[in-house]
Amino acid sequence: MVHSPKATKSLAVAHDVLDEAIGVVQECMARGGGADISAALSQQINIKLKGDCPTALRAVIDRHSWTGVQFKVSPNLNALLEDLFKARNDSGAKENTPPNKRRRSDEKDKADTGGAKSTPLDTSMRSAKETPEDMALVTEIPWFSLDDIDVGKRLGAGKFGAVYVARERRTGFIFALKVLDKAQLIKHRVEHQLRREIEIQSHCRHVNILRLYSFFHDEKRVYLMLEMAPGGELYGLLQSRGVFSEARSAWYFKQMVEAIQYCHTKHIIHRDIKPENILIGLQDTLKIADFGWAVHAPSSRRETFCGTLDYLPPEMVQSKKYRSHVDIWGLGVLLYEFLVGKPPFEDTDEKGTYRKIKNSTPDFPPQITTEAKDLINRLLNKNPDKRLTLADVLAHPWVALNCGGANAQRLQRHYGGIV
Secondary structure, eight states, X not given: OOOOHHHHHHHHHHXXXXXXXXXXXXXXXXXXXXXXXXXXXXXXXXXXSTTOOXXXXXXXXXXXXXXXXXXXXXXXXXXXXXXXXXXXHHTTOOOSSSSSOEEETTOOOSSOOSSOBOSOSOTXXXXXXXXXXXXXXXXXXXXXXXXXXXXXXXXXXXXXXXXXXXXXXXXXXXXXXXXXXXXXXXXXXXXXXXXXXXXXXXXXXXXXXXXEEEEEEOSSEEEEEEOOOTTOBHHHHHHHHSSOOHHHHHHHHHHHHHHHHHHHHTTEEOOOOSGGGEEEXXXXXXXXXXXXXOEEOSSOOBOOOOXXXXXXXXXXXXXXXXXXXXXHHHHHHHHHHHHHSSOTTOOSSHHHHHXXXXXXXXXXXXTSOHHHHHHHHXXXXXXXXXXXXXXXXXXXXXXXXXXXXXXXXXXXXXXXXXX
């Protein structure tokens, strides 16, 4: 399809306006609420556009009770943002990765500026095409440098580096910048694991998976540009509460099941589901955040022994080949930990935990309902082929009862997330 110059200009204006609107909503979300969204959008429409609101933006804001001057009620920012992204993509704009510096991952640098750039992490880290089972997801990687970014407050630190709040200078796009020390990565021999994590996570598009927008590196560090998750680790919330109620557990569990279901449709096995790897995002939406042990495996069984001790499935403990059923086991352990406050096969030493994983069944406190026990037992079947499918998990009476119908709206009000 060929656009006239006038139509092309109109499309460009629409794209820019939608980008501006997305930026306005993201800034409001970063500040923790939508009280000022009406004034901010109104200023954008009436001042930046001189009253000329593109059809694509008008259609979105009208759906969220825009009166022409303001919103009747403060809009649901997650829903508004999702609609803006969709309108932007439908109108021909590129996907919402911070703005338009984009090239193929196998394209060589045309100039060496001497700064941080998004070339492959290391010459030892081979092209995705050489390991198609693990790496077949990558086709393009957007790129940036530190010159494009304002780095702010430190949000936390880990084994290989720290995380900071950051802003892309041209657009005002706010994100989390994870800074990793190359020397530590090399010392612990996790370069390949990091590369795989980047290539898998950067291509995941699900509301319950933390977005990895881009990465780049310089001589000493690797920089990951990640979606903000202001609520921190779910593990911290679980530790502070001891256990979650069945209603909260069901709501959180359903979000994780849907995220893993999405992964499996993309032939991704996560292999390390646990509360420490789940973050609490904007409006308390849960986000799977760590893909360090994930693998893209469309055609073969896996043999790698990996993950976290208390969450290991029996087939892995017994050194058998496995498929995506390991994630269903992991979800069963996760649900048990939500309800009981500890993993089901915990023991005083490693051998004891292995023995329980292979031979024991979970013990339940008396307050756990029959339906919850039934679901957990069916997820933790020692035979991987007899575990519930994820579709069956979502249809299970315990999930349906807690998360269906009017309960979904009630749980969203109490615990956040998206219905």
